[in-house]
Amino acid sequence: MKNLNLVYSLAGLSALATTASSCQQNKSDVKKSYNIVYIMTDDHTAQMMSCYDTRYMETPNLDRIAADGVRFTNSFVANSLSGPSRACIITGKHSCGNKFYDNTTCVFDGTQQTFPKLLQKAGYQTALIGKWHLESLPTGFDYWEILPGQGDYYNPDFITQNNDTIQKHGYITNLITDDAIDWMENKRDKNKPFCLMIHHKAIHRNWMADTCNLALYEDKTFPLPETFFDDYEGRPAAVAQEMSIVKDMDMIYDLKMLRPDKDSRLKTLYESFLGRMDKEQRAAWDRFYGPIIEDFYKKNPQGKELANWKFQRYMRDYMKTVKSLDDNVGRVLDYLKEKGLLDNTLVVYTSDQGFYMGEHGWFDKRFMYEESMHTPLIMRLPKGFNRRGDITELVQNIDYAPTFLELAGVKVPEDMHGVSLLPLLKGEHPANWRNALYYHFYEYPAEHMVKRHYGIRTKRYKLIHFYNDIDEWELYDLQKDPNELHNLYGQSDYDSIVTDLKRQLLELQEKYNDPVRFSPNRDKE
The missing domain is CATH 3.30.1120.10 (Arylsulfatase, C-terminal domain)
Structure with missing residues (x-):
């Protein structure tokens, strides 16, 4: 009960203080510490979530999280790149503190302090399912099953705690969600609070949608962003990038325009992705993309017409990949509701960073400019937290770790760079809140x-x-x-x-x- 009372006091739930009579209740009737379900995607940007931006697509299940809780409008990352961002999140420290600087030269030091380890010590069960992308194997988790590297959209491999690599049949977003729900239902100790990290591959390049969603959004035409043909005047670093939709987006790998007589830098990699499909998956894929390929090479667009064609295909494929993600977020929310867990669970949804949807003519991330530094962050709050609507304070992904720890009643280590968001979730506006990131x-x-x-x-x-x-x-x-x-x-x-x-x-x-x-x-x- 000591841990329970600490959590209640942190949440401001004085009305639920433990009484002598409640101590006599059966163990199953006693309110447990808050659970945490942390859902993170890869490269999902706020422009493609209807709770942030209604120009492009509807994301009704993600919107459910925001509608029942809060939406952070000034949420940012410390390093807009997948592995470094994940290291910042799990340690609560900037890259200079956790020493995972980039995706090409670093291996995460799993011996260092992380919030899952601290939650474990406090009696939480911890689980990680999906994309890890930190090169070393996870530590601090009672259960984990991760993708090797970036993972594959179709029939992906998973590395298990037994250090076996197994292949599962199906579409990756569905499979990760299946495993997450199975862990909550069948593999955890239901007498303990839990922290479950559901880390999706979606919406990472090269945006391969589930076969059931391939035909979606083909009737939509999107206006080019006003900065699509940016000339980068006065910004030499922007000139030097290689993430232009016009110049750098691969016709075969990114846009699926595969034909035997055509070649591209990443053609072989794309063919390896197709090689993972079973007969039915490949047939569905070819039925959809075959006519598009034929029409594209027949018309052979050039110049601005080609630029617009590439943008439209990029937007549609990206949205189809988001659709599966949104559906699966709905499955998790429905499970939590069905099992009576929502009142006692903090549900967090975010991405490892933002992404360019044609702004400045780009795809990808990395820059400190708004579209990639800004990241969506929405939270469905447990019972007792009455804050709703927008939170406008400057927050960063280094803040998640101290937030989860304080929610669980765990002392936040002084060497963490982030600060707990709990005061904001309780409706407070601290006068000493940070004014710069x-x-x-x-x-x-x-x-x-x-x-x-x-x-x-x-x-x-x-x-x-x-x-x-x-x-x-x-x-x-x-x-x-x-x-x-x-x-x-x-x-x-x-x-x-x-x-x-x-x-x-x-x-x-x-x-x-x-x-x-x-x-x-x-x-x-």
Whole structure:
């Protein structure tokens, strides 16, 4: 009961304090500590969730989470890349603290402190199912079953706790959800609180939808984003990227235009994906894409017509992959409701980062610009938390770990960089809440060739320093220029703003002990 009372006090549930009579109740009748169901997708951006943006598609099950809880409107990541973002989440620390900087050179040190380990010590059962992407095997989990690397959309392999690799038949989003529900129903100790992390491969490139959804959205035509043909004036790092829909999106791998007489850089990889399909799956795939392939090569679009064609196919394939994800989130919510778990469970949905849906002409992420630094974050709150609607405070993915710990009544370690969101979930607006966020991206040179950079974001301004083989600063007034098209750095009218932002930036680098710091005197590394 000691742990119960601590949780109640944290949640402000004084009306439910333990009484002498309640102590005499059967164990099954006693209210347990809060459960946590943490659902995370890969590369799912807020533009493609109708609780954030109604321009493109409906996501009714994700919207259920927001409608029954809260939507964070200023939610951001610390490093917009899959593995580093996951390391930030599980440790509550920036990349400089958890030492997992990028996807190409790092292996996560599983001996370090993580929130699942701390929950375990507090009596929680912990489980991880789906994408891990941290190179080492998971630690701190009573149960886990993970995808090797990025995983496959069709008939994927899973690595089990026995260190066996097994293949399962079906579509990956369904399979991960099946396993998650099976663990809750059949494999956990129902006398203990639990933290279940459901980590999906979706909506990661190359956006291969379930066969039952292939025909969806084909009647939709999407307007090109207003920045689609951005010329990147005054932004040399943006010029150097290789994530352009027009130039870099692979016709075969990304857009499925496979024909024997055509070749592309990633054709072989795409063919290996198709090779995992069974006869019926492949037949359904070919029935759908065959006519599109024939029509495309017959018409042979060029120039802006080709650019628009690629954008439309990208949007449709992405949305179809989201549709399966949304359906499966609904399955989890329905299970929790059916089993009477919703009142005692915090349900969190987020992505490992944002994504470009044609803004600036791009797909992918990495940059500190809004579409990739911003990430969706919605929470369905357990009984006793009455906050509803939007939360506008600046929050970051390093905050999830301390939030889960405080909810469970576990002391948040002082070396965690994040802060608990629990006060916000209780409707408070702390006067000392942070007014700036720190960001640092390290993976260069690598896929998409986004330069290394760090920076600071306040509610109005963003200051970025691109470094390593480049030395460029960028400043944006997000109120006047939300599309981040006009670099204001070097304009005398903003000198005092730059001076203040650099002061705050250096304070954050020192606070988080990031060894990569600029020199205030030289503006250089």
